[in-house]
Amino acid sequence: MVEKVNKQKELTELNSNLPSGIFENNYSMPNNYFTELPDAIVEKVKDIDTDTEAELEFSTFTQGETNTNKVVPINYFNSLPSLILDKINKKNLPAAINRKKKMVSFAIAATCITLLGLILFFSKKDNFIQSRNGLSNSNLSKMNNVRNALTVENNLKNINDEEIVLFLKENGHDINAAVIASLTDDILLPGMNDYFCDQITLNKYLYNSINQ
Amino acid sequence: MTPVFDDKTLVFQFKNEVNKEIPFTTIVKKYQEKLYWLIRRLVIHHEDANDIIQNVFIKVWKSLDNFREDSELYTWLYRIATNESLNFLEKQKRTMSISIQDYEIYFTNKLKTEQSYDITKIEWKLQLAILKLPEKQKVVFVLRYYDEMPYEKMSQILQTSTGALKASYHHAVKKIEDFILNN
Numbered sequence: 001m002v003e004k005v006n007k008q009k010e011l012t013e014l015n016s017n018l019p020s021g022i023f024e025n026n027y028s029m030p031n032n033y034f035t036e037l038p039d040a041i042v043e044k045v046k047d048i049d050t051d052t053e054a055e056l057e058f059s060t061f062t063q064g065e066t067n068t069n070k071v072v073p074i075n076y077f078n079s080l081p082s083l084i085l086d087k088i089n090k091k092n093l094p095a096a097i098n099r100k101k102k103m104v105s106f107a108i109a110a111t112c113i114t115l116l117g118l119i120l121f122f123s124k125k126d127n128f129i130q131s132r133n134g135l136s137n138s139n140l141s142k143m144n145n146v147r148n149a150l151t152v153e154n155n156l157k158n159i160n161d162e163e164i165v166l167f168l169k170e171n172g173h174d175i176n177a178a179v180i181a182s183l184t185d186d187i188l189l190p191g192m193n194d195y196f197c198d199q200i201t202l203n204k205y206l207y208n209s210i211n212q
Numbered sequence: 213m214t215p216v217f218d219d220k221t222l223v224f225q226f227k228n229e230v231n232k233e234i235p236f237t238t239i240v241k242k243y244q245e246k247l248y249w250l251i252r253r254l255v256i257h258h259e260d261a262n263d264i265i266q267n268v269f270i271k272v273w274k275s276l277d278n279f280r281e282d283s284e285l286y287t288w289l290y291r292i293a294t295n296e297s298l299n300f301l302e303k304q305k306r307t308m309s310i311s312i313q314d315y316e317i318y319f320t321n322k323l324k325t326e327q328s329y330d331i332t333k334i335e336w337k338l339q340l341a342i343l344k345l346p347e348k349q350k351v352v353f354v355l356r357y358y359d360e361m362p363y364e365k366m367s368q369i370l371q372t373s374t375g376a377l378k379a380s381y382h383h384a385v386k387k388i389e390d391f392i393l394n395n
Contacts, residue, residue: 011385026333028258033262037244038241040266042236048274
């Protein structure tokens with residue numbers, strides 16, 4: 001059911017102070033505008049109808065038969081295929097040229113990228129080789145030292161005590177200190193629990209060990 | 213005495229009689245003022261409103277034969293008038309390529325050129341305030357406030373739900389009140 005509008009009531013519900021009265025339309029307009037408007041509109045629609053009729057007459061003249069809806073030039077359908085082909089060819093020409101241009105620019109871009117890539121590759125390769133060499137130059141000596149150390153250790157195992165003493169004497173080392181050091185074997189040292197004795201006991205133990 | 217025909221009869225006469233001018237002229241005379249003032253309040257200038265209303269009725273002439281009558285004639289006419297007005301405003305905005313503020317100023321200046329323009333009068337203040345509203349809200353306000361159109365009919369014209377229309381109208385009332393208070 002369509003509501004009947006009560007403007008005043010609605011405005012009151014909205015707590016609005018807008019006036020609910022009916023206003024005169026204060027806009028200026030030509031005299032007798034509404035009296036003349038309907039006739040002016042009817043004249044316009046008659047003009048529209050007249051134009052449509054003129055189009056129909058023209059089409060009748062050109063087609064030689066009543067054609068109520070369409071206006072078509074003479075020989076239109078005979079010439080249409082060639083018109084279309086011309087348009088297609090015109091459209092394709094610039095497209096073809098553009099395609100060739102595109103291919104050339106793609107080729108140039110690809111060549112540049114390849115060259116850049118090769119330059120980068122070879123420069124990186126040299127750096128890589130250099131860095132490899134650098135690596136061997138800086139660390140190879142360390143590796144060799146380690147290898148040497150291992151070799152020394154193996155060789156030491158093959159040296160007997162007499163040879164060691166002789167070496168020490170020749171080089172001015174204190175043989176006694178060297179003996180003590182050799183005797184101080186980790187295995188012979190007391191275990192952790194044994195160190196629970198006091199410092200004095202520990203010192204005594206060590207003194208005795210040295211003076212044995 | 214000239215017989216007064218209802219809309220259905222007028223549409224029937226237009227569709228079925230050889231002389232369409234008589235029922236058409238009757239329709240124009242019946243609705244010209246309502247449609248004119250709706251359009252005028254949106255576009256302000258008489259010349260623009262005149263162009264639009266003539267376009268509206270020319271469209272009616274061309275399309276009335278195909279009018280399906282699933283809505284009332286008056287709803288259909290209002291819909292055409294609203295669409296023509298909104299299209300006109302949209303086209304004008306695009307052609308002028310100005311900001312929304314400048315657009316408002318343009319229409320405000322148009323309003324001020326009216327001979328009887330008097331800012332102290334509430335009617336003119338209302339008109340100025342309406343210019344500040346977004347286009348669709350303008351239409352809703354004008355239809356409800358000036359034409360006292362029910363929301364159900366407005367819904368058919370603007371293809372919007374009655375709830376949305378109520379909300380739109382309420383917002384418009386508030387905005388207009390604020391404008392009048394501050395100006």
